[in-house]
Amino acid sequence: MANHSKSPSQQMDFEKRQHKEEMKQQVISFVMMILFTIVAFSMVLLEVNSYFLIPTLIILAVVQVLFQLYYFMHMKNKGHDMVAMMMYGGISVAILTIITFTTIIWW
Amino acid sequence: MSNEDVLNPKEMPHEPEKATLEGKNKFIGFWFFLGGETVLFACLFGTYLALNGSTMGENTPEHLFGLELVFIMTMLLLTSSLTSVYAMYHMKNNDFGKMQLWLGITVVLGLGFLGCEIYEFYHYIHEYEFTFRSSAFGSAFYTLVGFHGGHVLFGLSWITALMIRNARRGLNLYNAPKFYIASLYWHFIDVVWVFIFTVVYLMGKVG
Numbered sequence: 283m284a285n286h287s288k289s290p291s292q293q294m295d296f297e298k299r300q301h302k303e304e305m306k307q308q309v310i311s312f313v314m315m316i317l318f319t320i321v322a323f324s325m326v327l328l329e330v331n332s333y334f335l336i337p338t339l340i341i342l343a344v345v346q347v348l349f350q351l352y353y354f355m356h357m358k359n360k361g362h363d364m365v366a367m368m369m370y371g372g373i374s375v376a377i378l379t380i381i382t383f384t385t386i387i388w389w
Numbered sequence: 390m391s392n393e394d395v396l397n398p399k400e401m402p403h404e405p406e407k408a409t410l411e412g413k414n415k416f417i418g419f420w421f422f423l424g425g426e427t428v429l430f431a432c433l434f435g436t437y438l439a440l441n442g443s444t445m446g447e448n449t450p451e452h453l454f455g456l457e458l459v460f461i462m463t464m465l466l467l468t469s470s471l472t473s474v475y476a477m478y479h480m481k482n483n484d485f486g487k488m489q490l491w492l493g494i495t496v497v498l499g500l501g502f503l504g505c506e507i508y509e510f511y512h513y514i515h516e517y518e519f520t521f522r523s524s525a526f527g528s529a530f531y532t533l534v535g536f537h538g539g540h541v542l543f544g545l546s547w548i549t550a551l552m553i554r555n556a557r558r559g560l561n562l563y564n565a566p567k568f569y570i571a572s573l574y575w576h577f578i579d580v581v582w583v584f585i586f587t588v589v590y591l592m593g594k595v596g
Contacts, residue, residue, distance in 0.1 A: 350576055
Protein backbone atom coordinates (compact mmCIF):
# COMPACT_ATOMS: atom_id res chain seq x y z
CA MET A 283 0.00 0.00 0.00
CA ALA A 284 1.35 3.36 -0.97
CA ASN A 285 2.11 5.78 1.78
CA HIS A 286 0.46 9.11 1.06
CA SER A 287 1.56 10.96 4.17
CA LYS A 288 4.13 13.66 3.58
CA SER A 289 7.55 13.68 5.15
CA PRO A 290 8.14 16.43 7.73
CA SER A 291 10.32 18.45 5.39
CA GLN A 292 7.77 18.25 2.58
CA GLN A 293 5.09 19.31 5.02
CA MET A 294 7.26 22.24 6.07
CA ASP A 295 7.84 23.36 2.50
CA PHE A 296 4.12 23.12 1.87
CA GLU A 297 3.33 25.27 4.90
CA LYS A 298 5.98 27.80 3.95
CA ARG A 299 4.43 28.14 0.50
CA GLN A 300 1.00 28.50 2.10
CA HIS A 301 2.25 31.26 4.38
CA LYS A 302 3.79 33.01 1.41
CA GLU A 303 0.50 32.81 -0.49
CA GLU A 304 -1.35 34.24 2.50
CA MET A 305 1.23 37.01 2.83
CA LYS A 306 0.66 37.94 -0.82
CA GLN A 307 -3.09 38.27 -0.21
CA GLN A 308 -2.40 40.39 2.85
CA VAL A 309 -0.15 42.76 0.92
CA ILE A 310 -2.85 43.10 -1.75
CA SER A 311 -5.46 43.89 0.90
CA PHE A 312 -3.08 46.46 2.41
CA VAL A 313 -2.79 48.19 -0.98
CA MET A 314 -6.60 48.16 -1.31
CA MET A 315 -6.98 49.65 2.17
CA ILE A 316 -4.52 52.45 1.35
CA LEU A 317 -6.45 53.07 -1.85
CA PHE A 318 -9.81 53.26 -0.04
CA THR A 319 -8.32 55.65 2.49
CA ILE A 320 -6.96 57.94 -0.23
CA VAL A 321 -10.30 57.89 -2.08
CA ALA A 322 -12.19 58.77 1.12
CA PHE A 323 -9.86 61.64 2.03
CA SER A 324 -9.75 63.07 -1.48
CA MET A 325 -13.54 63.01 -1.77
CA VAL A 326 -13.74 65.19 1.31
CA LEU A 327 -10.79 67.43 0.38
CA LEU A 328 -12.11 68.00 -3.15
CA GLU A 329 -15.47 68.88 -1.56
CA VAL A 330 -17.49 66.44 -3.62
CA ASN A 331 -20.98 67.79 -3.14
CA SER A 332 -23.29 64.87 -3.22
CA TYR A 333 -26.15 63.42 -1.28
CA PHE A 334 -24.30 60.11 -1.38
CA LEU A 335 -21.01 61.37 0.04
CA ILE A 336 -21.55 60.24 3.64
CA PRO A 337 -23.00 56.82 2.73
CA THR A 338 -20.03 56.32 0.37
CA LEU A 339 -17.56 57.21 3.13
CA ILE A 340 -19.21 54.71 5.47
CA ILE A 341 -19.20 51.96 2.84
CA LEU A 342 -15.48 52.59 2.17
CA ALA A 343 -14.81 52.28 5.91
CA VAL A 344 -16.84 49.07 6.24
CA VAL A 345 -15.08 47.41 3.30
CA GLN A 346 -11.70 48.44 4.69
CA VAL A 347 -12.58 46.96 8.08
CA LEU A 348 -13.71 43.71 6.45
CA PHE A 349 -10.29 43.46 4.76
CA GLN A 350 -8.70 44.04 8.14
CA LEU A 351 -10.83 41.40 9.88
CA TYR A 352 -10.75 38.70 7.20
CA TYR A 353 -7.22 39.04 5.88
CA PHE A 354 -5.13 40.73 8.58
CA MET A 355 -6.88 39.05 11.50
CA HIS A 356 -7.29 35.74 9.59
CA MET A 357 -11.07 35.43 9.99
CA LYS A 358 -11.18 33.89 6.50
CA ASN A 359 -9.18 30.90 7.73
CA LYS A 360 -10.58 27.64 9.11
CA GLY A 361 -11.53 27.41 12.76
CA HIS A 362 -12.98 30.89 13.03
CA ASP A 363 -16.71 30.01 13.31
CA MET A 364 -16.93 30.85 17.00
CA VAL A 365 -14.90 33.99 16.33
CA ALA A 366 -17.32 35.07 13.60
CA MET A 367 -20.26 34.46 15.93
CA MET A 368 -18.74 36.65 18.62
CA MET A 369 -17.74 39.44 16.26
CA TYR A 370 -21.08 39.50 14.43
CA GLY A 371 -22.85 39.37 17.79
CA GLY A 372 -20.80 42.36 18.91
CA ILE A 373 -21.39 44.18 15.63
CA SER A 374 -25.19 43.67 15.82
CA VAL A 375 -25.33 45.07 19.34
CA ALA A 376 -23.03 47.89 18.21
CA ILE A 377 -25.34 48.85 15.34
CA LEU A 378 -28.40 48.76 17.63
CA THR A 379 -26.56 50.91 20.17
CA ILE A 380 -25.66 53.55 17.59
CA ILE A 381 -29.20 53.62 16.18
CA THR A 382 -30.59 54.00 19.70
CA PHE A 383 -28.19 56.78 20.66
CA THR A 384 -28.74 58.77 17.50
CA THR A 385 -32.48 58.41 16.97
CA ILE A 386 -34.49 57.23 19.93
CA ILE A 387 -32.81 58.88 22.90
CA TRP A 388 -33.68 62.52 23.47
CA TRP A 389 -30.42 64.12 24.64
CA MET B 390 7.78 18.24 23.72
CA SER B 391 7.14 20.56 26.61
CA ASN B 392 5.77 24.05 26.24
CA GLU B 393 8.99 25.64 27.33
CA ASP B 394 11.16 24.06 24.66
CA VAL B 395 12.38 26.54 22.14
CA LEU B 396 10.84 25.61 18.83
CA ASN B 397 12.98 24.36 16.02
CA PRO B 398 11.73 24.10 12.44
CA LYS B 399 11.33 20.31 12.60
CA GLU B 400 8.97 20.31 15.55
CA MET B 401 7.08 23.43 14.59
CA PRO B 402 3.33 22.76 14.58
CA HIS B 403 1.20 24.22 11.82
CA GLU B 404 -0.36 26.99 13.90
CA PRO B 405 1.86 27.55 16.94
CA GLU B 406 -0.61 30.04 18.42
CA LYS B 407 -3.30 27.37 18.68
CA ALA B 408 -1.21 24.24 19.24
CA THR B 409 -1.80 24.07 23.00
CA LEU B 410 -5.04 24.12 24.97
CA GLU B 411 -3.92 27.31 26.66
CA GLY B 412 -3.30 28.89 23.26
CA LYS B 413 -6.74 27.82 22.01
CA ASN B 414 -8.40 29.27 25.10
CA LYS B 415 -6.51 32.53 24.78
CA PHE B 416 -7.47 32.77 21.12
CA ILE B 417 -11.19 32.22 21.65
CA GLY B 418 -11.31 34.29 24.84
CA PHE B 419 -9.57 37.18 23.18
CA TRP B 420 -12.01 37.25 20.29
CA PHE B 421 -14.83 37.24 22.83
CA PHE B 422 -13.21 40.30 24.39
CA LEU B 423 -12.96 41.97 20.97
CA GLY B 424 -16.71 41.43 20.45
CA GLY B 425 -17.25 43.27 23.74
CA GLU B 426 -14.83 46.03 22.75
CA THR B 427 -16.87 46.54 19.58
CA VAL B 428 -19.94 47.29 21.70
CA LEU B 429 -17.94 49.55 24.02
CA PHE B 430 -16.68 51.67 21.15
CA ALA B 431 -20.18 51.68 19.63
CA CYS B 432 -21.44 53.39 22.80
CA LEU B 433 -18.76 56.06 22.47
CA PHE B 434 -19.46 56.51 18.74
CA GLY B 435 -23.20 56.74 19.42
CA THR B 436 -22.60 59.38 22.08
CA TYR B 437 -20.32 61.33 19.76
CA LEU B 438 -22.83 61.23 16.90
CA ALA B 439 -25.58 62.41 19.19
CA LEU B 440 -23.59 65.26 20.73
CA ASN B 441 -21.31 66.55 17.97
CA GLY B 442 -23.81 69.29 17.13
CA SER B 443 -23.78 70.72 20.67
CA THR B 444 -20.71 72.89 20.25
CA MET B 445 -21.51 76.00 22.36
CA GLY B 446 -20.09 78.46 19.81
CA GLU B 447 -17.07 78.70 17.53
CA ASN B 448 -15.32 75.37 18.01
CA THR B 449 -17.25 73.16 15.59
CA PRO B 450 -15.84 69.98 14.03
CA GLU B 451 -15.58 71.77 10.69
CA HIS B 452 -13.61 74.65 12.20
CA LEU B 453 -11.24 72.53 14.29
CA PHE B 454 -10.16 69.52 12.30
CA GLY B 455 -7.24 69.51 9.88
CA LEU B 456 -7.21 66.54 7.56
CA GLU B 457 -3.46 66.59 6.77
CA LEU B 458 -2.44 65.40 10.24
CA VAL B 459 -5.28 62.86 10.33
CA PHE B 460 -4.13 61.48 6.99
CA ILE B 461 -0.57 61.05 8.28
CA MET B 462 -1.89 59.35 11.43
CA THR B 463 -4.05 57.01 9.35
CA MET B 464 -1.10 56.01 7.17
CA LEU B 465 1.10 55.40 10.23
CA LEU B 466 -1.46 53.15 11.90
CA LEU B 467 -2.40 51.30 8.72
CA THR B 468 1.25 50.61 7.96
CA SER B 469 1.85 49.44 11.52
CA SER B 470 -1.00 46.99 11.02
CA LEU B 471 0.83 45.55 8.00
CA THR B 472 4.14 45.33 9.85
CA SER B 473 2.50 43.31 12.62
CA VAL B 474 1.12 40.99 9.91
CA TYR B 475 4.74 40.58 8.79
CA ALA B 476 5.72 39.78 12.36
CA MET B 477 3.10 37.02 12.53
CA TYR B 478 4.25 35.71 9.14
CA HIS B 479 7.74 35.29 10.56
CA MET B 480 6.33 33.72 13.73
CA LYS B 481 4.59 31.06 11.64
CA ASN B 482 7.85 30.42 9.80
CA ASN B 483 9.62 30.23 13.16
CA ASP B 484 11.98 33.13 12.56
CA PHE B 485 12.19 34.78 15.97
CA GLY B 486 14.69 37.50 15.06
CA LYS B 487 12.66 38.80 12.14
CA MET B 488 9.48 38.65 14.20
CA GLN B 489 11.09 40.85 16.87
CA LEU B 490 12.33 43.23 14.17
CA TRP B 491 8.89 43.68 12.63
CA LEU B 492 7.25 44.04 16.03
CA GLY B 493 9.84 46.73 16.77
CA ILE B 494 8.89 48.58 13.58
CA THR B 495 5.23 48.28 14.59
CA VAL B 496 6.00 49.87 17.95
CA VAL B 497 7.92 52.73 16.32
CA LEU B 498 5.03 53.46 13.94
CA GLY B 499 2.57 53.28 16.83
CA LEU B 500 4.67 55.76 18.80
CA GLY B 501 4.61 58.07 15.78
CA PHE B 502 0.83 57.85 15.76
CA LEU B 503 0.60 58.57 19.46
CA GLY B 504 2.96 61.55 19.11
CA CYS B 505 0.73 63.02 16.39
CA GLU B 506 -2.35 62.55 18.55
CA ILE B 507 -0.75 64.24 21.55
CA TYR B 508 0.31 67.13 19.29
CA GLU B 509 -3.26 67.34 17.95
CA PHE B 510 -4.83 67.53 21.41
CA TYR B 511 -2.21 70.02 22.58
CA HIS B 512 -2.92 72.16 19.53
CA TYR B 513 -6.70 72.15 20.17
CA ILE B 514 -6.29 73.00 23.82
CA HIS B 515 -3.73 75.81 23.42
CA GLU B 516 -4.65 77.36 20.06
CA TYR B 517 -8.41 77.01 20.23
CA GLU B 518 -9.03 76.60 23.96
CA PHE B 519 -11.07 73.57 23.04
CA THR B 520 -11.03 71.25 26.05
CA PHE B 521 -12.94 68.35 27.55
CA ARG B 522 -15.15 70.84 29.36
CA SER B 523 -15.76 73.28 26.48
CA SER B 524 -18.96 71.70 25.23
CA ALA B 525 -20.84 68.41 24.94
CA PHE B 526 -19.06 67.98 21.61
CA GLY B 527 -15.71 68.48 23.39
CA SER B 528 -16.50 65.84 26.00
CA ALA B 529 -17.69 63.33 23.42
CA PHE B 530 -14.72 64.00 21.13
CA TYR B 531 -12.01 63.65 23.78
CA THR B 532 -13.70 60.60 25.28
CA LEU B 533 -13.94 58.75 21.97
CA VAL B 534 -10.59 59.71 20.42
CA GLY B 535 -8.80 59.69 23.78
CA PHE B 536 -10.10 56.23 24.58
CA HIS B 537 -8.72 55.00 21.28
CA GLY B 538 -5.43 56.73 22.07
CA GLY B 539 -5.41 54.94 25.41
CA HIS B 540 -5.83 51.65 23.56
CA VAL B 541 -2.86 52.53 21.35
CA LEU B 542 -0.75 53.27 24.44
CA PHE B 543 -1.82 50.01 26.06
CA GLY B 544 -1.11 48.04 22.88
CA LEU B 545 2.35 49.58 22.59
CA SER B 546 3.19 48.75 26.21
CA TRP B 547 1.86 45.23 25.73
CA ILE B 548 3.92 44.51 22.60
CA THR B 549 7.04 46.11 24.09
CA ALA B 550 6.67 44.09 27.30
CA LEU B 551 6.32 40.85 25.30
CA MET B 552 9.36 41.70 23.19
CA ILE B 553 11.54 42.41 26.21
CA ARG B 554 10.28 39.52 28.33
CA ASN B 555 10.82 36.96 25.58
CA ALA B 556 13.94 38.47 24.03
CA ARG B 557 16.22 35.74 25.33
CA ARG B 558 13.68 32.92 25.40
CA GLY B 559 13.09 32.59 21.70
CA LEU B 560 9.82 31.41 20.26
CA ASN B 561 8.02 28.54 21.98
CA LEU B 562 4.53 27.17 22.30
CA TYR B 563 4.05 29.07 25.53
CA ASN B 564 4.67 32.54 24.13
CA ALA B 565 3.50 32.13 20.51
CA PRO B 566 -0.18 32.64 21.52
CA LYS B 567 0.83 35.75 23.46
CA PHE B 568 2.44 37.32 20.42
CA TYR B 569 -0.45 36.32 18.19
CA ILE B 570 -3.05 37.83 20.51
CA ALA B 571 -1.13 41.07 20.93
CA SER B 572 -1.08 41.39 17.14
CA LEU B 573 -4.85 40.78 17.00
CA TYR B 574 -5.30 43.62 19.50
CA TRP B 575 -3.15 45.86 17.36
CA HIS B 576 -5.27 45.14 14.27
CA PHE B 577 -8.41 45.87 16.25
CA ILE B 578 -7.02 49.28 17.18
CA ASP B 579 -6.68 49.99 13.47
CA VAL B 580 -10.27 48.79 12.87
CA VAL B 581 -11.52 51.35 15.40
CA TRP B 582 -9.34 54.07 13.88
CA VAL B 583 -10.88 53.48 10.44
CA PHE B 584 -14.26 54.41 11.89
CA ILE B 585 -12.82 57.32 13.85
CA PHE B 586 -11.23 58.97 10.81
CA THR B 587 -14.40 58.36 8.79
CA VAL B 588 -17.07 59.30 11.33
CA VAL B 589 -15.26 61.96 13.37
CA TYR B 590 -12.88 63.67 10.97
CA LEU B 591 -14.16 63.14 7.42
CA MET B 592 -17.86 63.41 8.28
CA GLY B 593 -17.03 66.30 10.60
CA LYS B 594 -15.41 68.17 7.72
CA VAL B 595 -18.38 67.51 5.46
CA GLY B 596 -20.65 69.02 8.11
